[in-house]
Amino acid sequence: MKEISCKLLVIGAGPGGxxxxxxxxxxxxxxxIVEATKPGGTCLNVxxxxxxxLIHAAEEYEKALHRxxxxxxxxxxxxxxxxxxxxxxxxxxxxxxxxxxxxxxxxKKxxxxxxHGWAKFRDxxxxxxxxxxxxxxxxxxxxxxxxxxxxQELPFLPFGGLVISSTEALALREVPQRLAVVGGGYIGLELGTAFAKLGSKVTVVEALPRVLAQYDAELTRPVLKRLAALGIEVLTDAKAKGVSxxxxxxxxxxxxxxxxxxADKILVTVGRxxxxxxxxLDQIDLDMAGRFIRIDEQCRTSMRGIYAIGDVTGEPMLAHRAMAQGEMVAEIVAGHRRSWDKRSIPAVCFTDPELVTVGLSPEEAKELGGEIKVGLFPFSANGRSMTLQGEDGFVRVVARADNHLVLGVQAVGQGVSELSAAFSLAIEMGARLEDIAGTIHAHPTQSEAFAEAALKTLGHALHV
Known part of the structure; x- marks a missing residue:
């Protein structure tokens, strides 16, 4: 039996690890670092x-069909x-x-x-x-x-054969003629939209009153419009019961x-x-927070010298959150003074059109108490969006009414995922509406909608 010693052992080579x-x-x-499959984890591999x-390929194919x-x-x-x-x-x-x-x-560098292998704690x-x-x-x-x-598997729809997870969906060797998607969250709609563009007849089954329930109705309206245009049937308040x-x-x-x-395939996307x-883990008896490992603001667990990062620690289960946590923990182990003090973590849904949320929604901001201001600028008034045929969508800014501190930014539209960095930077740096409105944004670009939304929130938008 081989033995090696080290200062730091990382179990899992996904984005965080x-x-x-x-x-x-x-x-x-x-x-x-120990990894049982391939470097990159779920995010990179499956x-x-x-x-x-797959989403990009589907978009290109649909454009060609349209032409x-x-x-x-x-x-x-x-x-x-x-x-x-x-x-x-x-x-x-x-x-x-x-x-x-x-x-x-x-x-290696x-x-x-x-x-390469499967790790188990001895102590x-x-x-x-x-x-x-x-x-x-x-x-x-x-x-x-x-x-x-x-x-996440459903007991009455276990994975195998007809029933697949997102992992198997991304490894299919042919496009299913009929695809039933159980779960109307971001994973189900991203993949459902892609397969619809590739030629599948797609039906989405969601138990809640509406799909993309983590986003507000105003933000998801353009996505629902596009789903209908693609011929995707959406059933809400509907419960999957099993296979015929x-x-x-x-x-x-x-x-x-x-x-x-x-259905030729049933794609189950009800979470992870x-x-x-x-x-x-039973050998080390860590404190849990429900089904997740409980951590503090430095990603420390209940046992000295053991840290946990990424999806095992809870929501939001996002690769970039895990990456930021991993970087922080490495620096803590090296003796640096670090803690988790992020103001916001951007979330992107790669549907058509795309969705971006950073910070607080209008409803969440209202729950904090105090008056807020909300301004929305439509892409239909943005020149660059018109030239890209992407007018259906908007940028929305949420700010405090007293000092104009930006609390949240949301957007829906073609390619808005690339605006997420600007939205996050504004909130991380404590920007006010005047900071965004006073920053010169290149013309013609979709980023101008961010400045215009700030101007709208201040009460004097220029282009709408």
Missing amino acids: YVCAIRAGQLGIDTV GCIPSKA ASGKDALGISAAKPELDFATTIAWKDNIVSRLNSGVAGLL AKVKYV GKTVVVETETGEQVIRAEAVVIATGSTP SKGDALLVESAGKDRKIG KPLVEGWG
């Missing part, structure tokens, strides 16, 4: 990156396109492979030792890793748990009636659960 290990290596900390590749229809407003026509889905998937896989190699190279300082060549014992002064999360006896349909209760939704099983 590999960033933590790289930063620790940069700071001269003797670091080991989540964020491959899904965005072949002879109804293109730009005057562009083309022959009817053909989709070689195997080539699409190969292109997606190549991107993932390149990024896998990139992460591995960065870890930072002099981080990479161990708070010792982990046993099941590798291809046998067991390896790793002893560490500090341990970071960054094991991530997995798709013939195995070719989803059984649903909707509007008090039972119905069958024919923290991956806390199989790591021997």
Whole structure:
């Protein structure tokens, strides 16, 4: 049995884990990282990156179909396109492979030792890793748990065969003719929209009164309009009940009636659960916060020398949150004074159009007490959006009425994910409405809508 010792052991090489290990290596900390699959975790391999590749391919295919229809407003026509889905998937896989190699190279550059295998705690300082060549014992002064999360399964729709998770959806070798999506959150609608553009007949089943329930109705209205235009049927207040006896349909209760939704695949996207099983956590008896590992403002767990970051620590389960936590923990282990004091964490939904939220919504801001100001600027009044045929959407700013401190920014529209950095920066730096309105934004760009929304909140928008 091999044994190695190190200053820092990171369990999980997803976005949080590999960033933590790289930063620790940069700071001269003797670091080991353990990963059971491939570098990059869920986000890089079966989540964020491959899904965005599929979404982009679907957008391009839909544009080509539209031009072949002879109804293109730009005057562009083309022959009817053909989709070689195997080539699409190969292109997606190549991107993932390149990024896998990139992460591995960065870890090597930072002099981080990479161990491939499944880790289990023996005690708070010792982990046993099941590798291809046998067991390896790793002893560490500090341990970071960054094991991530997995798709949530429904007991009456277990994964397998007809029923798939987002992981299997991104590995399909052909486009299903009929796709039933159980769960109308961001994952379900991102993938459902992509497959609809690729040719699937998509039906979304959501148990709540509306889809994208984490966003307000004003923000999601353009998305619902686009879903209808794509021919996606959306059933709300509907409950999935199981698979038909013939195995070719989803059984649903909707509007008090039972119905069958024919499906070649049933995609279940009802959330994700923290991956806390199989790591021997029972050997170290960490305090939990529900199903998540409880942490403090420095990502410390209830046991000295053990930290936890990312999805295993709770919402928001976002890769960039895990990355920021990982960087912070590495610096704490190195002796730096750090704590988690982020004002906001941006959230992006890559539907069509895209959604961005940073900070507080108008409703959340009102709950804090005190008067607020809200200003909205539509992309229909933005020149650049018009030239991109992306007028359906807006930027909205929420601020305190007394001192004009910006509390939140929301946007819906084509490509608004790229505006999320500006929104986050404004809130992190404590910007006032006057700061945003007084910053010169390049013309013609969609970013002008941010300045105009601030002006609107102040009561004197220029272009609407």
